[in-house]
Amino acid sequence: MLSQLWAIVQRDLLSEWRAREVVIGMLVMALLTLLVFNFAFDLTGAQRVASGSGAFWVAVVFATLLGFGRATALERQEGAWEGLLLSPVERPVIFLAKLVSMLSFVVVVEAVALVVMAVLFGLPVFRSGVLVVLALGTLGLCTLGTLFSVMTAQAKAREVLLPALLFPLAIPVVISAVRGTVLELSGFSAEAAPWKSLLGGFVVLFFSLSLVTFGAVAEE
Amino acid sequence: MTVRQRGVDWLAVLGGASFVLVALSVAMIFVYAPADATQGDVQRLFYLHLPAAWLAYLSFFIIFVSSIAYLLRGRPLWDRLARSAAELGFIFTTLVLLTGSIWGRPIWGTWWTWDARLTTTLILWFIYLGYFLLRSYVSDPERGARYAAVLGIVGFVDIPIIHMSVRWWRTLHPQPIVVRSEGPAMPTEMLVTMLVTLVAFCVLYVFLLWVKYRIETARDEVLALRAAVEG
Numbered sequence A: 001m002l003s004q005l006w007a008i009v010q011r012d013l014l015s016e017w018r019a020r021e022v023v024i025g026m027l028v029m030a031l032l033t034l035l036v037f038n039f040a041f042d043l044t045g046a047q048r049v050a051s052g053s054g055a056f057w058v059a060v061v062f063a064t065l066l067g068f069g070r071a072t073a074l075e076r077q078e079g080a081w082e083g084l085l086l087s088p089v090e091r092p093v094i095f096l097a098k099l100v101s102m103l104s105f106v107v108v109v110e111a112v113a114l115v116v117m118a119v120l121f122g123l124p125v126f127r128s129g130v131l132v133v134l135a136l137g138t139l140g141l142c143t144l145g146t147l148f149s150v151m152t153a154q155a156k157a158r159e160v161l162l163p164a165l166l167f168p169l170a171i172p173v174v175i176s177a178v179r180g181t182v183l184e185l186s187g188f189s190a191e192a193a194p195w196k197s198l199l200g201g202f203v204v205l206f207f208s209l210s211l212v213t214f215g216a217v218a219e220e
Numbered sequence B: 001m002t003v004r005q006r007g008v009d010w011l012a013v014l015g016g017a018s019f020v021l022v023a024l025s026v027a028m029i030f031v032y033a034p035a036d037a038t039q040g041d042v043q044r045l046f047y048l049h050l051p052a053a054w055l056a057y058l059s060f061f062i063i064f065v066s067s068i069a070y071l072l073r074g075r076p077l078w079d080r081l082a083r084s085a086a087e088l089g090f091i092f093t094t095l096v097l098l099t100g101s102i103w104g105r106p107i108w109g110t111w112w113t114w115d116a117r118l119t120t121t122l123i124l125w126f127i128y129l130g131y132f133l134l135r136s137y138v139s140d141p142e143r144g145a146r147y148a149a150v151l152g153i154v155g156f157v158d159i160p161i162i163h164m165s166v167r168w169w170r171t172l173h174p175q176p177i178v179v180r181s182e183g184p185a186m187p188t189e190m191l192v193t194m195l196v197t198l199v200a201f202c203v204l205y206v207f208l209l210w211v212k213y214r215i216e217t218a219r220d221e222v223l224a225l226r227a228a229v230e231g
Helices: A002-019 A022-040 A048-075 A077-086 A091-121 A128-152 A158-169 A171-185 A189-217 B010-032 B041-073 B076-108 B116-137 B141-171 B188-230
Strands: none
Touching (some): A002 A022, A002 A048, A022 A091, A048 A077, A048 A091, A048 A128, A091 A128, A091 A189, A128 A189, A158 A171, A158 B141, A171 A189, A171 B141, B041 B076, B041 B116
């Protein structure tokens, strides 16, 4: 099972390494979002922790959406997806593999965005607490995103449909991630704990739910 | 599948009953129930607001249950039930938001406040919207039904979490003091009016759900016939 998982992830990473279509697009999107937010809100003054965390997460959410859109579009070319479904791999393994591939893309984008945040806005982002919130939030977002991106892959107006499904359902992730990041950046780790548990619960719940329902989604 | 009427036409009975009950509750809302001492006549919106909120969430529960049944059994009747409940749920969610807004303007002094319940209901409204978009954008009906079932399950499970996160988010923020509706105990006339309205809305809901279910059944038949003809 692990070898199957690794084979799919390897294929995704390799094709991304050769084309560099998904991550570059996501990165540009994330950085431009941070730039625009810099003009929209004051990211240097007293409010910079609150605004910065918000800007960071909006950038991550936008970049993730874009990444899912691109990745599924690429997947559907040349019958790659059908081939994957025909291969003797259990559906949950396909889900896991897609999740891992997308996570690795998002993590690259987040790493760069964090450095940009640290340099431009002078925020102490490389704290273990912040990174935990970041990891949980990303996991939650990508879990739902993987499920929905497969559902929207063959729909008309896919670019409209994916955000329409993902945004409302990912609201707990966005709220807890932003609040958790703000509290961790301000040094209130104890206050951030409930947000981290909420994120953790969300991840566990929707991860298991996605594994169960993915079979119904990836059935052509 | 044709619907043959033999003996009592229960749908017509239900329709008649809901008409009478709704007429009765409207009369009670405007004549029988006293005007609220502090809120005045605006409070009468509450009789409409509460059952609508109730049915908005009940619809989502029906979608949840029939989605699970559909994924397990794959019978189209569960999908039709989910479709019917979704449309009614969307209407009632819209009604809740509208009546709440109209009530909030004179009482709270604002059309909208980011209170946990309001926010959750607004997100519920958006989930319903996504549900319809998903159904209409996926061209293969069978696949659309499966996808919608997954969304129905995931969305329903998400609602309590959304509510919890929004509530925490609010309590951690400075918040304007909101006049809560659960003030003094309700006088008997108000309570009776509310109960009658609640019953009337529930009967109306069952009636509408049934009608909608028959429409969806007919629609599926038409689609199947057309597919057979064009074959």
